[in-house]
Amino acid sequence: MTLREIEPIASETPRVERDPDEYVAMQKVTRQIAFEDGGWDPERKERIAQLFEGLAPEWHTRGGEDRLRPTRDALSRGGIPSGGTALEIGSGTGIHTPVLLDRFGFVISVDLVKEMLDLSPRPDRTALVRADAAALPLADGSADAVVCVNAFVFPSEYARVLRQDGYVVVVATSGDQTPIYLPPGDVTAALERQLGPVEAVTSRHGWGTWTVVRRAASSP
Numbered sequence: 622m623t624l625r626e627i628e629p630i631a632s633e634t635p636r637v638e639r640d641p642d643e644y645v646a647m648q649k650v651t652r653q654i655a656f657e658d659g660g661w662d663p664e665r666k667e668r669i670a671q672l673f674e675g676l677a678p679e680w681h682t683r684g685g686e687d688r689l690r691p692t693r694d695a696l697s698r699g700g701i702p703s704g705g706t707a708l709e710i711g712s713g714t715g716i717h718t719p720v721l722l723d724r725f726g727f728v729i730s731v732d733l734v735k736e737m738l739d740l741s742p743r744p745d746r747t748a749l750v751r752a753d754a755a756a757l758p759l760a761d762g763s764a765d766a767v768v769c770v771n772a773f774v775f776p777s778e779y780a781r782v783l784r785q786d787g788y789v790v791v792v793a794t795s796g797d798q799t800p801i802y803l804p805p806g807d808v809t810a811a812l813e814r815q816l817g818p819v820e821a822v823t824s825r826h827g828w829g830t831w832t833v834v835r836r837a838a839s840s841p
Protein backbone atom coordinates (compact mmCIF):
# COMPACT_ATOMS: atom_id res chain seq x y z
CA MET A 622 0.00 0.00 0.00
CA THR A 623 1.21 3.49 -0.76
CA LEU A 624 -0.46 6.51 0.84
CA ARG A 625 0.93 9.81 -0.35
CA GLU A 626 0.09 12.95 1.56
CA ILE A 627 0.00 16.15 -0.45
CA GLU A 628 0.15 19.75 0.75
CA PRO A 629 -2.94 20.79 2.71
CA ILE A 630 -4.85 23.92 1.76
CA ALA A 631 -5.35 26.02 4.89
CA SER A 632 -8.75 27.12 6.07
CA GLU A 633 -9.72 30.75 5.78
CA THR A 634 -12.13 30.39 8.69
CA PRO A 635 -11.55 29.33 12.30
CA ARG A 636 -12.56 25.81 13.22
CA VAL A 637 -15.86 25.44 15.02
CA GLU A 638 -14.88 22.83 17.63
CA ARG A 639 -17.42 20.03 18.06
CA ASP A 640 -18.24 18.30 21.31
CA PRO A 641 -16.75 14.77 21.09
CA ASP A 642 -20.19 13.45 22.12
CA GLU A 643 -21.33 14.50 18.64
CA TYR A 644 -18.91 12.26 16.77
CA VAL A 645 -17.05 9.65 18.86
CA ALA A 646 -19.77 6.98 18.90
CA MET A 647 -20.51 7.28 15.16
CA GLN A 648 -16.81 7.11 14.34
CA LYS A 649 -16.67 3.79 16.17
CA VAL A 650 -19.61 2.51 14.11
CA THR A 651 -17.94 3.75 10.90
CA ARG A 652 -14.81 1.80 11.77
CA GLN A 653 -16.73 -1.38 12.57
CA ILE A 654 -18.57 -1.17 9.25
CA ALA A 655 -15.29 -0.75 7.34
CA PHE A 656 -13.33 -3.48 9.10
CA GLU A 657 -15.53 -6.04 10.83
CA ASP A 658 -17.63 -8.88 9.49
CA GLY A 659 -21.04 -8.24 10.97
CA GLY A 660 -20.33 -4.50 11.40
CA TRP A 661 -23.50 -3.82 9.42
CA ASP A 662 -26.42 -5.94 10.58
CA PRO A 663 -30.21 -5.49 10.24
CA GLU A 664 -30.53 -3.90 13.67
CA ARG A 665 -27.84 -1.33 12.99
CA LYS A 666 -29.29 -0.64 9.54
CA GLU A 667 -32.67 0.09 11.12
CA ARG A 668 -31.18 2.43 13.75
CA ILE A 669 -29.12 4.34 11.18
CA ALA A 670 -32.13 4.66 8.87
CA GLN A 671 -34.25 6.05 11.71
CA LEU A 672 -31.54 8.51 12.69
CA PHE A 673 -31.29 9.95 9.18
CA GLU A 674 -35.05 9.94 8.61
CA GLY A 675 -35.25 12.29 11.60
CA LEU A 676 -32.43 14.49 10.30
CA ALA A 677 -33.72 14.74 6.71
CA PRO A 678 -36.00 17.82 7.12
CA GLU A 679 -33.12 20.03 8.32
CA TRP A 680 -30.29 18.42 6.33
CA HIS A 681 -30.33 21.19 3.70
CA THR A 682 -29.09 23.64 6.39
CA ARG A 683 -25.74 21.83 6.29
CA GLY A 684 -24.84 23.20 2.86
CA GLY A 685 -22.58 26.14 2.04
CA GLU A 686 -19.49 26.62 -0.08
CA ASP A 687 -17.11 25.76 2.80
CA ARG A 688 -18.54 22.25 3.03
CA LEU A 689 -18.25 21.71 -0.73
CA ARG A 690 -14.59 22.66 -1.02
CA PRO A 691 -13.00 19.42 0.28
CA THR A 692 -14.95 17.36 -2.28
CA ARG A 693 -14.03 19.73 -5.12
CA ASP A 694 -10.40 19.50 -4.00
CA ALA A 695 -10.46 15.70 -3.79
CA LEU A 696 -11.78 15.37 -7.34
CA SER A 697 -9.28 17.87 -8.65
CA ARG A 698 -5.99 17.29 -6.77
CA GLY A 699 -6.89 13.63 -6.24
CA GLY A 700 -6.41 13.18 -9.98
CA ILE A 701 -9.88 11.91 -10.93
CA PRO A 702 -10.34 11.85 -14.73
CA SER A 703 -13.31 13.75 -16.18
CA GLY A 704 -16.36 11.90 -17.50
CA GLY A 705 -17.68 8.46 -16.69
CA THR A 706 -20.19 7.37 -14.09
CA ALA A 707 -19.84 8.05 -10.37
CA LEU A 708 -21.79 6.47 -7.55
CA GLU A 709 -22.49 9.02 -4.86
CA ILE A 710 -22.95 6.99 -1.70
CA GLY A 711 -25.13 8.36 1.10
CA SER A 712 -26.09 11.33 -1.04
CA GLY A 713 -28.54 12.73 1.52
CA THR A 714 -30.41 15.73 0.08
CA GLY A 715 -27.94 16.08 -2.80
CA ILE A 716 -25.88 18.97 -1.41
CA HIS A 717 -22.69 17.61 -3.01
CA THR A 718 -24.20 16.28 -6.25
CA PRO A 719 -23.47 19.46 -8.30
CA VAL A 720 -19.78 19.17 -7.40
CA LEU A 721 -19.76 15.60 -8.71
CA LEU A 722 -21.57 16.69 -11.88
CA ASP A 723 -18.76 19.16 -12.60
CA ARG A 724 -16.40 16.19 -12.89
CA PHE A 725 -18.41 13.14 -14.00
CA GLY A 726 -20.67 12.56 -16.99
CA PHE A 727 -23.35 10.84 -14.93
CA VAL A 728 -23.98 10.55 -11.18
CA ILE A 729 -26.00 7.81 -9.49
CA SER A 730 -26.93 9.17 -6.06
CA VAL A 731 -27.67 6.37 -3.62
CA ASP A 732 -29.24 6.72 -0.19
CA LEU A 733 -30.85 4.34 2.26
CA VAL A 734 -33.44 6.85 3.39
CA LYS A 735 -36.49 7.84 1.34
CA GLU A 736 -36.98 11.06 3.32
CA MET A 737 -33.51 12.24 2.21
CA LEU A 738 -34.09 11.36 -1.46
CA ASP A 739 -37.54 13.01 -1.43
CA LEU A 740 -35.84 16.30 -0.56
CA SER A 741 -33.11 15.91 -3.17
CA PRO A 742 -33.29 17.83 -6.47
CA ARG A 743 -33.03 15.72 -9.64
CA PRO A 744 -30.60 17.53 -11.95
CA ASP A 745 -29.96 16.28 -15.49
CA ARG A 746 -27.39 13.48 -15.77
CA THR A 747 -28.36 12.00 -12.41
CA ALA A 748 -30.36 9.09 -11.10
CA LEU A 749 -31.61 8.81 -7.53
CA VAL A 750 -31.62 5.29 -6.14
CA ARG A 751 -32.90 4.18 -2.78
CA ALA A 752 -30.61 1.35 -1.73
CA ASP A 753 -28.33 0.06 0.96
CA ALA A 754 -24.72 0.75 -0.03
CA ALA A 755 -23.85 -2.66 1.45
CA ALA A 756 -25.89 -4.32 -1.33
CA LEU A 757 -25.96 -2.04 -4.37
CA PRO A 758 -28.37 -2.86 -7.22
CA LEU A 759 -25.58 -2.39 -9.76
CA ALA A 760 -23.54 -4.68 -11.99
CA ASP A 761 -19.96 -5.66 -11.20
CA GLY A 762 -17.40 -3.21 -12.57
CA SER A 763 -20.01 -0.64 -13.59
CA ALA A 764 -18.71 2.48 -11.80
CA ASP A 765 -15.77 4.67 -12.71
CA ALA A 766 -15.75 6.11 -9.20
CA VAL A 767 -17.41 5.54 -5.84
CA VAL A 768 -17.66 8.80 -3.89
CA CYS A 769 -18.46 8.87 -0.16
CA VAL A 770 -18.93 12.32 1.33
CA ASN A 771 -19.55 11.88 5.06
CA ALA A 772 -20.72 8.37 4.21
CA PHE A 773 -19.90 4.82 5.30
CA VAL A 774 -17.25 2.74 3.54
CA PHE A 775 -18.39 -0.80 2.60
CA PRO A 776 -15.12 -2.13 1.13
CA SER A 777 -16.28 -5.39 -0.46
CA GLU A 778 -19.29 -3.84 -2.18
CA TYR A 779 -17.29 -0.90 -3.53
CA ALA A 780 -14.62 -3.29 -4.82
CA ARG A 781 -17.35 -5.26 -6.62
CA VAL A 782 -19.01 -2.33 -8.43
CA LEU A 783 -15.79 -0.47 -9.24
CA ARG A 784 -14.10 -0.80 -12.63
CA GLN A 785 -10.62 -2.27 -12.52
CA ASP A 786 -9.02 1.17 -12.92
CA GLY A 787 -11.69 3.08 -10.99
CA TYR A 788 -11.35 5.28 -7.91
CA VAL A 789 -12.85 5.39 -4.42
CA VAL A 790 -13.07 8.93 -3.03
CA VAL A 791 -13.74 9.38 0.70
CA VAL A 792 -14.35 12.89 2.06
CA ALA A 793 -15.01 14.02 5.63
CA THR A 794 -16.12 17.65 5.51
CA SER A 795 -15.22 18.35 9.17
CA GLY A 796 -12.09 16.18 9.14
CA ASP A 797 -11.50 14.17 12.30
CA GLN A 798 -14.52 15.78 13.96
CA THR A 799 -16.88 14.37 11.31
CA PRO A 800 -19.18 11.71 12.81
CA ILE A 801 -18.82 9.39 9.78
CA TYR A 802 -15.03 9.54 9.58
CA LEU A 803 -12.16 7.13 9.03
CA PRO A 804 -8.57 8.37 9.13
CA PRO A 805 -6.89 8.24 5.67
CA GLY A 806 -4.66 5.30 6.66
CA ASP A 807 -7.73 3.32 7.70
CA VAL A 808 -9.65 4.20 4.53
CA THR A 809 -6.70 2.90 2.53
CA ALA A 810 -6.18 -0.23 4.64
CA ALA A 811 -9.88 -1.16 4.67
CA LEU A 812 -10.14 -0.84 0.88
CA GLU A 813 -6.87 -2.65 0.25
CA ARG A 814 -8.27 -5.74 1.94
CA GLN A 815 -10.79 -5.99 -0.90
CA LEU A 816 -9.15 -4.25 -3.85
CA GLY A 817 -5.69 -5.79 -3.49
CA PRO A 818 -2.60 -3.53 -3.54
CA VAL A 819 -3.62 0.11 -3.81
CA GLU A 820 -2.17 3.55 -4.40
CA ALA A 821 -3.74 6.33 -2.36
CA VAL A 822 -3.39 10.05 -2.00
CA THR A 823 -4.72 12.20 0.82
CA SER A 824 -4.89 15.84 1.79
CA ARG A 825 -6.92 18.47 3.62
CA HIS A 826 -8.86 21.43 2.37
CA GLY A 827 -9.82 23.74 5.20
CA TRP A 828 -11.04 21.52 8.02
CA GLY A 829 -12.10 18.75 5.66
CA THR A 830 -10.01 15.71 4.79
CA TRP A 831 -10.08 13.49 1.73
CA THR A 832 -8.55 10.25 0.49
CA VAL A 833 -8.54 8.89 -3.07
CA VAL A 834 -7.76 5.19 -3.50
CA ARG A 835 -7.27 3.09 -6.64
CA ARG A 836 -5.85 -0.31 -7.42
CA ALA A 837 -2.10 -0.15 -7.91
CA ALA A 838 -1.02 -0.38 -11.54
CA SER A 839 0.16 -3.95 -12.09
CA SER A 840 3.81 -4.41 -12.99
CA PRO A 841 4.55 -5.24 -16.65
Ligand SMILES: C[S@@+](CC[C@H](N)C(=O)[O-])C[C@H]1O[C@@H](n2cnc3c(N)ncnc32)[C@H](O)[C@@H]1O
Pocket residue numbers: 669670673674683710711712713714715716717731732733734737752753754755770771772773801
Ligand atom coordinates in the same frame (compact mmCIF):
# COMPACT_ATOMS: atom_id res chain seq x y z
C1 LIG B 1 -23.93 12.14 7.16
S1 LIG B 1 -25.13 11.96 5.90
C2 LIG B 1 -24.25 12.64 4.49
C3 LIG B 1 -25.15 13.17 3.40
C4 LIG B 1 -24.41 13.89 2.27
N1 LIG B 1 -23.40 13.05 1.66
C5 LIG B 1 -23.78 15.16 2.79
O1 LIG B 1 -22.57 15.17 3.11
O2 LIG B 1 -24.53 16.15 2.90
C6 LIG B 1 -25.07 10.22 5.59
C7 LIG B 1 -26.08 9.75 4.57
O3 LIG B 1 -25.83 8.36 4.33
C8 LIG B 1 -27.06 7.70 4.27
N2 LIG B 1 -26.81 6.28 4.60
C9 LIG B 1 -26.54 5.74 5.81
N3 LIG B 1 -26.30 4.42 5.68
C10 LIG B 1 -26.44 4.12 4.37
C11 LIG B 1 -26.34 2.93 3.62
N4 LIG B 1 -26.05 1.74 4.19
N5 LIG B 1 -26.56 2.98 2.30
C12 LIG B 1 -26.85 4.17 1.68
N6 LIG B 1 -26.96 5.33 2.35
C13 LIG B 1 -26.75 5.31 3.67
C14 LIG B 1 -27.94 8.43 5.26
O4 LIG B 1 -29.31 8.22 5.03
C15 LIG B 1 -27.50 9.87 5.04
O5 LIG B 1 -28.29 10.50 4.06
